[in-house]
Amino acid sequence: MEAANLIEGISGTGPLAARRRGILFVMSGPSGVGKGTIVKALLKLQPELKLSVSVTTRQPRPGEEEGVSYFFRTPEEFQRMVSAGELLEYAQFANGFYGTPRRFVEEELLRGHNVVLEIETKGAIQVKERVANGVFIFVLPPTMEELHERLVKRQSEAAEAIRQRLAIAMDELNYLPFYDYQLVNDDLEVAVKKVQAVILAEHCRVVRNLSTY
Amino acid sequence: MEAANLIEGISGTGPLAARRRGILFVMSGPSGVGKGTIVKALLKLQPELKLSVSVTTRQPRPGEEEGVSYFFRTPEEFQRMVSAGELLEYAQFANGFYGTPRRFVEEELLRGHNVVLEIETKGAIQVKERVANGVFIFVLPPTMEELHERLVKRQSEAAEAIRQRLAIAMDELNYLPFYDYQLVNDDLEVAVKKVQAVILAEHCRVVRNLSTY
Numbered sequence: 001m002e003a004a005n006l007i008e009g010i011s012g013t014g015p016l017a018a019r020r021r022g023i024l025f026v027m028s029g030p031s032g033v034g035k036g037t038i039v040k041a042l043l044k045l046q047p048e049l050k051l052s053v054s055v056t057t058r059q060p061r062p063g064e065e066e067g068v069s070y071f072f073r074t075p076e077e078f079q080r081m082v083s084a085g086e087l088l089e090y091a092q093f094a095n096g097f098y099g100t101p102r103r104f105v106e107e108e109l110l111r112g113h114n115v116v117l118e119i120e121t122k123g124a125i126q127v128k129e130r131v132a133n134g135v136f137i138f139v140l141p142p143t144m145e146e147l148h149e150r151l152v153k154r155q156s157e158a159a160e161a162i163r164q165r166l167a168i169a170m171d172e173l174n175y176l177p178f179y180d181y182q183l184v185n186d187d188l189e190v191a192v193k194k195v196q197a198v199i200l201a202e203h204c205r206v207v208r209n210l211s212t213y
Numbered sequence: 214m215e216a217a218n219l220i221e222g223i224s225g226t227g228p229l230a231a232r233r234r235g236i237l238f239v240m241s242g243p244s245g246v247g248k249g250t251i252v253k254a255l256l257k258l259q260p261e262l263k264l265s266v267s268v269t270t271r272q273p274r275p276g277e278e279e280g281v282s283y284f285f286r287t288p289e290e291f292q293r294m295v296s297a298g299e300l301l302e303y304a305q306f307a308n309g310f311y312g313t314p315r316r317f318v319e320e321e322l323l324r325g326h327n328v329v330l331e332i333e334t335k336g337a338i339q340v341k342e343r344v345a346n347g348v349f350i351f352v353l354p355p356t357m358e359e360l361h362e363r364l365v366k367r368q369s370e371a372a373e374a375i376r377q378r379l380a381i382a383m384d385e386l387n388y389l390p391f392y393d394y395q396l397v398n399d400d401l402e403v404a405v406k407k408v409q410a411v412i413l414a415e416h417c418r419v420v421r422n423l424s425t426y
Contacts, residue, residue, distance in 0.1 A: 138419065181417040194417050201414035204394040204407050206351065 022113040023202055024105065024131050028124040029139035030169030032151040034185040038139060039118045041192045046199070050108045050115045055081065058096030061156050089119065089126035094164050098123065114199065121172040128178060135202050137195060138179040142186040144170070235326040236415055237318065237344050241337040242352035243382030245364040247398040251352060252331045254405045259412070263321045263328045268294065271309030302332065302339035307377050311336065327412065334385040341391060348415050350408060351392040355399040357383070
């Protein structure tokens with residue numbers, strides 16, 4: 001009978017199916033690699049995914065919207081959030097602090113929704129330590145030259161800032177072994193297809209289905 | 214420079230990319246669950262996958278072809294293969310022995326091809342012990358009643374044999390935790406899509422890409 005219950009739960013029709021938590025997907029990788037573009041395309045195809053909006057102290061870039069791109073906050077307010085334990089992770093970069101509000105992520109996961117985090121490597125490592133069973137995806141540039149070109153094209157930063165970002169990107173590659181999946185962002189459609197495959201495959205993992213018992 | 218080489222290798226254009234081994238995908242689950250139907254549909258969509266053909270001592274069913282469905286062999290020849298270490302796994306069932314020729318699997322993996330094995334649970338557990346990094350997928354029936362109906366519809370066996378198969382199926386569910394992925398075969402198209410997602414996702418796993426260095 002135990003085995004029969006197992007199947008009932010597995011097939012998603014059993015009484016335990018509703019209790020299943022959502023999965024946290026963390027999209028990470030060097031700045032300028034195109035994480036944001038992949039996530040945007042992904043959300044169009046799978047609007048049921050909940051995107052976590054980060055908090056930052058940096059200035060908005062043209063076209064960025066409060067509460068959609070980021071929550072733009074003063075350094076003082078950011079510090080208060082850190083002290084109050086309201087951030088799941090945070091990190092400082094050349095242009096300011098970035099962090100992930102904890103409550104949104106935890107509530108959506110409890111509701112059984114899948115959450116997407118698009119964050120830098122430093123933050124991802126912190127999340128990995130705190131969220132058991134998160135799925136960590138590292139987005140790679142086709143080459144470092146390509147990454148440099150992308151940063152230059154963005155035209156939002158001075159040459160020195162770009163050089164800093166590239167140096168950081170090289171350093172971030174050392175964290176690759178801490179991630180579950182990797183994909184090269186050379187073809188957006190292929191990259192998005194790979195993320196979708198990861199999402200579907202992770203839902204089929206036995207450990208995730210057994211963990212509700 | 215090390216990080217740059219890493220990326221080159223990762224993007225599949227580096228000198229190390231060619232050395233990458235294929236991945237073994239083992240489709241398993243209770244007899245009658247529809248593994249064969251899923252694999253057939255999968256191969257139509259991804260004909261580059263190499264299907265391992267099993268050896269068996271049982272009698273061919275109507276429509277089964279030598280060398281395509283199975284290699285049909287005498288119990289004596291099967292025993293010789295076992296003794297000579299020519300089988301990657303083998304197991305005895307109510308209607309005979311089944312086994313997987315080792316050479317085909319090993320050669321295709323070395324060539325970088327992905328191999329699909331469609332075998333019973335007992336055999337899958339043996340393969341898991343012998344093939345590092347294989348991917349094990351367990352196909353579940355929507356319910357045990359459904360599995361019973363499918364076995365009856367196949368009309369190739371007596372009621373007693375079917376009862377035996379169901380008892381074995383219940384027992385096989387205990388092996389679910391040894392598998393990586395599980396999927397319920399209630400909708401063929403969805404089931405195949407899940408297997409395809411698993412195949413694509415596994416190619417993106419960091420450990421598989423780092424293992425070539």
